[in-house]
Amino acid sequence: MSIYARTLSVTEYRSFPSFELDLARGVTVLVGHNAVGKTNLVEALQLLTSGRSFRKPSPRELVRAGGTRCSMKLTLEGEGRVIDMGCVVEDGKRSFMRNGKRCRAAGVRGVVPSVLFCPDDLDLVKRGARLRREALDGFGIQLNESYAQLASTYERTVEQRNSLLKEPFCTRDLLDAWNDSIASTGAALTVHRLALLSRIREHLIDMYAGLSGGEAVDVSYVPSWGASDAITLPAAADASSRADRIEAVRARIAAALDARAGEELRRGITLVGPHRDEVAFTIDGRDARTFASQGQQRSLVLAWKIAEVEVTREILGRPPLLLLDDVMSELDETRRQAFLGLVGGGVQTVITTTNLGYFDDSALKRAKVVKIGGDSR
Ligand SMILES: Nc1ncnc2c1ncn2[C@@H]1O[C@H](COP(=O)(O)OP(=O)(O)OP(=O)(O)O)[C@@H](O)[C@H]1O
Ligand SMILES: [Mg+2]
Structure with a gap:
């Protein structure tokens, strides 16, 4: 079994005093209202797999308001290995950890690469x-x-x-x-x-x-x-x-x-x-x-992201972690289906949404649905 992301835990990170998220081997859907911290979790997953965040935050921005220190840990498992990738912000400085030992971003990067697709990419x-x-x-x-x-x-x-x-x-x-x-x-x-x-x-x-x-x-x-x-x-x-x-x-x-x-x-x-x-x-x-029309641009970006998944498979012999932040609402039915079809192809995926209505029953049955921040639609 190829290596995959199993558990994310964060402490005093952004909006979370502490939070633990067990990810499915296939699809995990994070559902919740606006501002409950869905994108924050996606950002932590990206940081711990690629060594960078699409939001380009300063270290202090990662620390929960009022706090002085934050930590994140992602446990990767498979191929007979368990690897803990971590990130800590202390005294305004960010450092990465691999199996508890301090390392550069390169130390956490690329074991399970990630492909992020968020509204900005459109x-x-x-x-x-x-x-x-x-x-x-x-x-x-x-x-x-x-x-x-x-x-x-x-x-x-x-x-x-x-x-x-x-x-x-x-x-x-x-x-x-x-x-x-x-x-x-x-x-x-x-x-x-x-x-x-x-x-x-x-x-x-x-x-x-x-x-x-x-x-x-x-x-x-x-x-x-x-x-x-x-x-x-x-x-x-x-x-x-x-x-x-x-x-x-x-x-x-x-x-x-x-x-x-x-x-x-x-x-x-x-x-x-x-x-x-x-x-x-x-x-x-x-x-x-x-x-290009809006629709053509969207198809192009979608095709680019799918290409990234395929190229990762080609080069590393395993798929990346696919992070889809809030894009279901931006895609029409055909493009959504194209993406969900890809997801069915053995790619570990985390999808955030405010509304489960974008998924059909069979997709939801196969996915692990996690409510973030209490009741959601
Ligand atoms: N360092 C921080 N300390 C405290 N709160 C923070 C910090 N950084 C971000 N937040 C808060 O986290 C909240 C959740 O942000 P996030 O972008 O993850 O929400 P979301 O669930 O993705 O919402 P949406 O559905 O609108 O995209 C925001 O209200 C933001 O103010
Ligand atoms: Mg969001």
Whole structure:
């Protein structure tokens, strides 16, 4: 039996003095009125599986108002193992624990990765490129530690280069000293992104066609380093030298940094690199950002999330923990059924809702329903 999340316990965390939640191996539905803490529980599950929270809270925000310390623990079980993943906030500092021993976020990340789908994600297609980059990286860092380290090193490097760019004493020579690390870390990160996006794409195309009744979706990676067209995604099986691909991208980033140094100095920001790249969708060949209807955008996001589940299975040989926060009400019957069909496919899932009316009887029979905060409809 593959490893799964068994019990979440929290103390002095957000709205909960203390709370324990036993999760089903299949579907757990958390039902309750608004503001009873459903999303808080989903956030704790995400934090203890991925090492990050979609709400990007400061450590103190995780501590129940009036308190000074909070703790969370998630017990994972299966494959002959029991692992406790923990997170504690004390003196305004957050630390992670694995089996009681302090560790970095990497220590809790990825044993059971999580795929979260919440109402904010419904804007994935239309909103700024940052959201799409974060969707890709947030997924990638759970599957591959070198991806995670590159993403974090790269982010720090850009921050430092941007601080330098804002200094009045910043000169072209000072800036150039940073270009190597932007180009080499950026290239390695880009190649990770391309490989992951290529895997997602294969599933996204199929899933979207199924949801939309045959429309053709596509996704491409549009780099900031001057290529006027999106670059070709490598086939998942493409084993052509990774080092060669990194070198090719590195040279392009380095050349673009060189070409745009004057503009960077004027504007005070780094204009080239993965932090400025775009993940772009098309539907039947047209830019989804400008053309997609609400329904098409929703199908696209749904297809992306299902693709994340499938890619996790492909890479790790087991499915992720699927967290569906308050999205049932946002989806129409067809899309709901598509998701619930997926859930029937052996994916451990936690769904929050204010209303059990979104589930049919047979789905509810198979699920474990937990009322949060007393009486609910
Ligand atoms: N650090 C904290 N201390 C105390 N309360 C907090 C803290 N952080 C959040 N809360 C409270 O937790 C409550 C529940 O939030 P949550 O978002 O989990 O509700 P929900 O059940 O998902 O509601 P909805 O159905 O509206 O999405 C909110 O009222 C919020 O003010
Ligand atoms: Mg909520």
